[in-house]
Amino acid sequence: MDGIKSGKSNSPFRYAGGKFYARKLILKHIPDTDVYYEPFAGGASIFFAKEPSKTSVLNDLDSDVINTFSQIRDNLNGLLDLLEGLPATKEQHTYYKNKSKPKSDLERAFRWYYLNRTSYSGIMKPENCYWGYHEKYSMRPENWPRHLRTVSDRLQGVTCTSVDFEDCINNAPTGAFLFVDPPYYKADQKKFYSCNFDMADHVRLRNCLIRNAERLLFLITYDNSKRIRELYDWCEVVEEHEWQYTINRTDDQKNGKKSADGHKSKRYNGREVFIKNYDKNSIEICNPVHLSTLIVPKQKVLL
Template identity: 55%
Template sequence: MNKPINSPFRYAGGKFYARNLILRHITPHSYYVEPFAGGGSIFFAKQKVVNNWLNDIDEAIINTYLIIRDQPEELISYLDGEQATKERHSYYKNEFHPQNQLEAAARWFYLNRTSYSGIMKQQNCYWGYGDKYSMRPENWPRNIRRTSEKLQDVKITNLDFEQVIETVPDNTFLFIDPPYFNADQDKFYTHSFSKDDHYRLCKILKKHHNRIYFLLTYDNTTEVRDLYEWAIEMHDKEWNYTISRTDDQKKGQKKGDNFKGARYKGKEVFILNYDSTANFFDQPKQLVIGF
């Protein structure tokens, strides 16, 4: 399978609603890498190329990717008959203890599909399923199978981002979507990302800017713009998105209320080390940058 599909997961901070904006800026490439894969919205939205590599520091999501790629029917069989209920959500969250990687993936998948905004951090992993907008359990097998097809021959790893960037071949294209610079991201992710990590990311990209292509998405702040003032392009971007309410949250709402939830604007900066208007695959710009 090489056609665009949706991410199999719900993921806080994912780029589902910004997919088209991002795809317009991606330069031609034959080797594609995401050091912060998360829900992988961009990988799943684009055509696969010769070489594809998804990486994330979160071992639970990476295990789930691997099980979906390599054991889709076993995962489907394990989840067969599951229902999306608050009781089952509470069971998987608080009582169930996986005995192997398949069971760990089943737990992660169930909670991800039924938790509010796909937030998986234990303290903030709340019931958030609604029949009218969530993917129903009877559709999970189709989701898993099509995801497995797209993940075939994709390299999937659980490494620190620096190790990934250090080892990618020359002329690799990287879509880089780290946690926000100025956000309380500890509420959403099981692994924290410190200010030092942000500086480390900038340093490693400077080091390799002459041999790779990257599109980096960040919160649009003065600190981020100053850090990457050496980049070739910066684009201020906005897009609309909706946070849906659960069925429980809709109870008591007046008929005229927006049951789908409030609309928001995503505001970020896209940072590139190449000319995104070029119609050819030239070498990355040769910049003279000090550390």
């Protein structure tokens, strides 16, 4: 196969909560640094949209996401062989969701990728992973190989890990830049994601960033809520941003709605806060913080 060399690409995944439609807005805030980390990679839309760094690390606690990235990077031909000639059909979706039993990391990545490309809004939580493909509005299977080649090129030399975000952040070298895109504070995580993220995790993330605030640069994107603003009132730069998501025209199998019958999701605005500890022009960390501001998460009481 002829490789396609490209400095940029788009994410290979459809991903709930992904930043595809906010790419240009977010890229304006990202400085040019040699070391780039994403502790919550997900679909990694920002990584694929930005200019490559000398060192890049994509991390996600969902091992299926990282395994699929790794197989696209290291075993592209094997993945394309499994995808060759496979149509996007509801019957195939049902089979790979309910009956397929992968025997290797490659087969596991193949199954995950196929389901992701053919599921409604790319939701992979098994109980909410419904058929949601339409050939007019979804990327068609014959175009998957070309896209995956650009993705594989972009992933060469990139480290992919599946560890807790604290381990990822604590192990980042001094001077690294972190794009931190955690699950939304008010998101329906039990619907969208395989790995839950509760209030204790939001506090744990906040404390971890405080501990590393004087040696790492970070940009956090969060839903615009009072509680998040309170958690990050120690940061120097907090900005509100809004963008418009496109209409989703694929079938909503769960609710029995089909795009062929005129179904389309409502267009709505994404409202977030961008939280930074640096000035982009000088790439200097703003006011230092003190460890005395750490919060001790409330422990669950066992009755």
